[in-house]
Amino acid sequence: MSILGFFKKNANLATQVEKETMAEIPVQRGTAISKRIELDFRNESSIRNCYVSFDVETTGLSPISDRIVEIGATIFQNGIVQRVFSSLVNPGISISQSASAVNHITNSMLNSAPSEKEVYSQLVDFLGDALCGGIVMCAHNAKFDFDFLCNTLSRLGFNANIEYIDTLSLSRKYLHGLENYKQSTVENYFGLTNPSSHRAASDAENCGHILYRLLDVASESLEIEKRQIEQSKPNLQELEVCAFIQNVIFQKGGDTKLLRFRKNSSGYVDVCCLYTFLKVKFAKKGAYILIRSNCPATENYVTELCTQSEGGTDYIRVYFSSPFDLEPLSEYIYKAFFNCYESMEEYASYSNYRRREIENSIRFMCALTNEEVSSLLNEIKEHNYAPITISVANERQISCDDVVIHAVYNRVPLSEIRNADNWDKGFKMGFPHWEKGEDERKKGNLVLAIELFDKARLNGYAAPALYTSYALAYRQLKDYSNEIVILDEGIARMPDQASAWSARRTKAISLLFAQQEKERIAAEKLKRQAEKVAQKETAVSVPKKPRGRAILQMDDSGNVIKEFDSIAAAVQEVGVSSKSIRDAANGVQKRAGGYHWMYKT
Structure with a gap:
């Protein structure tokens, strides 16, 4: 073995010993x-x-x-x-x-x-x-x-x-x-x-x-x-409500790390935990929170029915002044959060990718730290909130009995619809007509759109989108009677859509009532105007009754020279003052203008 080989071998051994030692x-x-x-x-x-x-x-x-x-x-x-x-x-x-x-x-x-x-x-x-x-x-x-x-x-x-x-x-x-x-x-x-x-x-x-x-x-x-993002951030007044809601959840043991708030394009503040579970709005009428209509804790609040976009008849508006007014709803708020949180956790449990997706989806929403919540709650305590002045709970609800529904349309009866027993075929044959109709509706060609919706319906297309499109088109035309009728049909065919469509139907009835009231008032006004014109025409055809008493002009022998309708008429012809004629007629003086005067009996 060469010297070089010897050192190489020993170096390898040393390396091996070092590795074994480590x-x-x-x-x-x-x-x-x-x-x-x-x-x-x-x-x-x-x-x-x-x-x-x-x-x-x-x-x-x-x-x-x-x-x-x-x-x-x-x-x-x-x-x-x-x-x-x-x-x-x-x-x-x-x-x-x-x-x-x-x-x-x-x-x-x-x-x-x-x-x-x-x-x-x-x-x-x-x-x-x-x-x-x-x-x-x-x-x-x-x-x-x-x-x-x-x-x-x-x-x-x-x-x-x-x-x-x-x-x-x-x-x-x-x-x-x-x-x-x-x-x-x-x-x-x-x-x-x-x-x-x-x-x-x-x-x-x-x-x-x-x-x-x-x-x-x-x-x-x-x-x-x-x-x-700046536009979607709630303002200070809205953040105070958000702070109250977050504090309720935190005090009841909820995990608020992923709780977020955002103001959407319609002006509602969404309270989210991936999904939206509460909505709050500060409207001209007052501040309100959307709550399920079956919540018993709303009995002592001023409430109002929701619109279709707010959840229809499944939800109600609950008005409040101070955020602390929402205290009786604490259990409802926490339960809504808990259900939402569980849904989010279930979604996230499938993969780390989904969890990252959740984090990315909420990263632009507003989050409140515990310190910010505490500060906002203290500010609420400093405010003097005006009491709720609106009273909507006792407002009379307009019903179908208050309107006359007169719908004129060309739709075939349900019994004549094609492919009624074959949903897939009905979709295939009808969907293209609905799609074209929806394009025309968005362009403002409403009559053409309705004709295309009728074709879609005729060929068996039966989907919530069709009835919603019908309703939107009729609403734009202010044809509330047809809107009510088509929604009634949609609710009968698809009861699961009843909540949203019932709210829209209620609104259509109110609009129809207002429309018919306006027409009634206009008709009454025209009637009164016609009556006034007729009265004027009658007044022109009837001779006017003379004003004052008729008076006789006589000579010294008591013979009537002339009869006048009134003293004014005598003054105009004879030229004697009205006082002199009146005094002569009343016996104050014998003559006036050389004549005797006497009221005609």
Whole structure:
């Protein structure tokens, strides 16, 4: 054996002894986890300010059985490279030929590379705050890289809580029309060159440049997103009610971590736990919460029927002044939350993907901390709330008995509908007509739309959408009689829709009543005007009765010279004052104007 062979053999033995010695000293496993976050208007600025791009090359695809053979990491500040970390890693296992063919890293290169313990000690120092979520990291197809990193850190006894952004997902979201979204394709899109593709350091640095350019591309969308989120945030008055509701749930032991609030486009504040379980609205009439109509705790409240969009006859509006007025509904509020929470947990239990989906769906909604809830509740106590002044509980409800329903239409009777016993065929034959009709309704061609709905119905299309479309078209035409009749038919055919349609039907009856009242008042007004005209015409045809008493003009012998209808008529002809004639007629004086005067008896 040569001297060189002797030293080589002894070196191998020493390495083997070192491995056996280390194997005898168990390393306490660490806990390293990673979490993908979404880019939004709230984190865009901090990410732009500082982030760490990352890439690994591995012996294979399994983060458990395979190992990292090369690490690349780059710290960026405002898109400019600040520091770079790059190292091969001797993982203690061989690299597969397929992996080596991609990254061109060979076993001979790894044999001379530093050990995992040495490399990861340096990497942990380099990453710093990124390992506790203080700085966001990024990678392309990032789950692959961070699954490998976290598994290795945990195995070596390190703890980490990493937050990362995936440039692959961002590219798919903001870059449209690319052939694919591989890193090399995205590099070409942004005009980036990569002299050492599939090597960790070069790929990591280019990934960092890609992220910064994606931030620029996304900026306009993020600004729009910001405005939409601000518009959906409840105002202070609404947040006070939200705080009361959250406090009720918390005091009864509910988990409020995923409780959220948002103001929708119709002005309602949705109280959500993935799904909406309560709605509150501050309307001109007053503030109210929507509660199921079978809730017994609403007896002492001012209540009102709901509209179709609010839940129909299954729900009622419960009016309140102060949020504390809702205290009697606490049990109802908690039960509604509990049922919703259980539904959310059931949905999330199927996969981690669904749980992440839940987190993403609520991330733009308003959340209240315990401190914010306490502060808002204290503000409520400081307010002097005006009492409820509306009185809707005793309002008379308009019914069909109060209106005349006169519906004129061309629909065939139900007995003549085709495919009535074959729903699938009815759908196939009728749906295209309904679809065309709905397009025409949205364009404002209401008469044509109704004709198409009639064809859809004739051919056997029987779905809630058809009757809803009918009702919408008739409402736009202000043909409330037909709306009521078609809704009656829909309720009879599909009783499960009765709650929503009954509310719409009630509204249509009220509108028809108002319409007919208006017509009645207009008809009465015309009648009175006609009567006045007739009275005037009658007054013209009848001679006017003379005003005053008739008076006789006589000579000294008592002969009547002339008879006048009144003293005024005598004055006008004779020219004697009315006082003189009146005095002569009353015996105050003998003559007036040389004549005797006497009232005609």
